[in-house]
Amino acid sequence: MGADGPRQLGQALLLIPLGLILLIMLADLLTPTSIHLGPLLVAAPAITAAFAGPWFTGGIGLLAIVVEVLIGAHNGRLGTQTVQAELGGMAVVTVFVVLFCLVRERERRRLVQVRSVAETVQRALLRPLPERVGPLRIASAYLAAEAEAQIGGDIYGAVRTASGTRLIVGDARGKGLAAISDAAVLLGAFREVARRRPELREIVADLEDSARVSLGEAGPEPDCAESFVTAVIVDIPDDKPVVTAVSCGHPPPMLLRRDGRVMSLDSDRPAPPLGLGGLGRQGFSVSSFPFEEGDLLLLYTDGVVEARDSAGEFYPLAARVASWAEADPRALLARVCGDLLAHVGGRLGDDAAMIAIRRDAAVTSPERRRGAART
Numbered sequence: 001m002g003a004d005g006p007r008q009l010g011q012a013l014l015l016i017p018l019g020l021i022l023l024i025m026l027a028d029l030l031t032p033t034s035i036h037l038g039p040l041l042v043a044a045p046a047i048t049a050a051f052a053g054p055w056f057t058g059g060i061g062l063l064a065i066v067v068e069v070l071i072g073a074h075n076g077r078l079g080t081q082t083v084q085a086e087l088g089g090m091a092v093v094t095v096f097v098v099l100f101c102l103v104r105e106r107e108r109r110r111l112v113q114v115r116s117v118a119e120t121v122q123r124a125l126l127r128p129l130p131e132r133v134g135p136l137r138i139a140s141a142y143l144a145a146e147a148e149a150q151i152g153g154d155i156y157g158a159v160r161t162a163s164g165t166r167l168i169v170g171d172a173r174g175k176g177l178a179a180i181s182d183a184a185v186l187l188g189a190f191r192e193v194a195r196r197r198p199e200l201r202e203i204v205a206d207l208e209d210s211a212r213v214s215l216g217e218a219g220p221e222p223d224c225a226e227s228f229v230t231a232v233i234v235d236i237p238d239d240k241p242v243v244t245a246v247s248c249g250h251p252p253p254m255l256l257r258r259d260g261r262v263m264s265l266d267s268d269r270p271a272p273p274l275g276l277g278g279l280g281r282q283g284f285s286v287s288s289f290p291f292e293e294g295d296l297l298l299l300y301t302d303g304v305v306e307a308r309d310s311a312g313e314f315y316p317l318a319a320r321v322a323s324w325a326e327a328d329p330r331a332l333l334a335r336v337c338g339d340l341l342a343h344v345g346g347r348l349g350d351d352a353a354m355i356a357i358r359r360d361a362a363v364t365s366p367e368r369r370r371g372a373a374r375t
Contacts, residue, residue, distance in 0.1 A: 048097070173273075253297055297356070300355075
C-alpha cells in the first residue's frame, strides 16, 4: 500500500502535460482562427521538467512541437513567420528543460552517493547501542544539521566492563570531515581505554593525551590549531545506585528522578575540553551523583540546548522533560527529537546527539553479567 501510493502519484503527474497538450489543441481547433493558442503548448515541457526525467520531458517537448505543426497546418498558417518563430522558441525551451533535467539527475545521483557514504561512516563510527546493558536500558538518537551528511562531529558510545557500564557523549569543534575525524579519534580511544583503565580519572587522562596528540598532528591550518572536543564521560556501576562523571567543557547530564524531579548534574570542577587540557592525571575532578532504580539519565550535546526558534529562544530541555512523564528511554528521546525539530521549524543549526539511560533492578547474577552486550 505504501509503495503503490507514490507510484500512482507519479503516474498521475505524467498525465498532466498530456492532458494540457490535448486541452490546448482542442481549444485552438474549436476557436476562431483569429485566436491562436498554440504558443501555450510551451508550458507542457516546462511543467514536465519539474517532476519527470530528461527522456520523458524531451518526449513531451517533441509532442508539443508536433501538435503545434498540426495546428498550424489545420489553420493554413504553418508557413508564416509567426508559427515558425513559435516552433523555434518551443524547440529552444525543450532543449533547455532537458538539459536542466540532466543536470538535476546527475546531482541527484551524487546526493545518493554522498548519503550512502555518510550512512556507512555513521554505522562505523556510531555503532548502535544495545537496548539493555546490565541493569540499564539505553536509547540513543542523532539529529544531523546537514540532512545530506547525516553525521557530524557529535559522538556517543558505551563500553561494558565487569563491574558496570561506561558511556561518553561528545562534540568535536566545527563541522565537516575535520570534525568527524576528531570525533572518530576520541571515540576509538574511549572504546579502548574504558575497558582497561579501572578509574574514570585515568580514562579521561588517556583521552586527553589521545586528543592532544591527534589534534596536534591534524595540520598547520588555523582551524586545526583550534580543534578540541567537549565531552562528558560517566561510569555507572551495576551494584551501586550512583553515577560518576567527568565533564570536559560539556553541558551537564540531566537526571530525571522517579519522583518527577529534574536535576542538572553539574561538576564541582569541570575540566577544559579534550585537546586543550595539559592537566595532570590527578587534575580531573570526578563527581558522584545518586542514580537509583527508576531514575533516568539524559546525556546530550549542545546542539540540543542551543537550538533556537524563530524568536531566538533556546530550546528549554529541562522544562520540557520535567513536564513529561516518559519512563522509557526510547519514548523519551522520540519525544525530545520531535519537540526539538518543532521548536526550530524542522531544521537544526547544529548536530544533536543524545543518550537516555534508565536504571532498572540491579544485576547480581554473574551469568547475566557475562551475557550483557558489549559495544
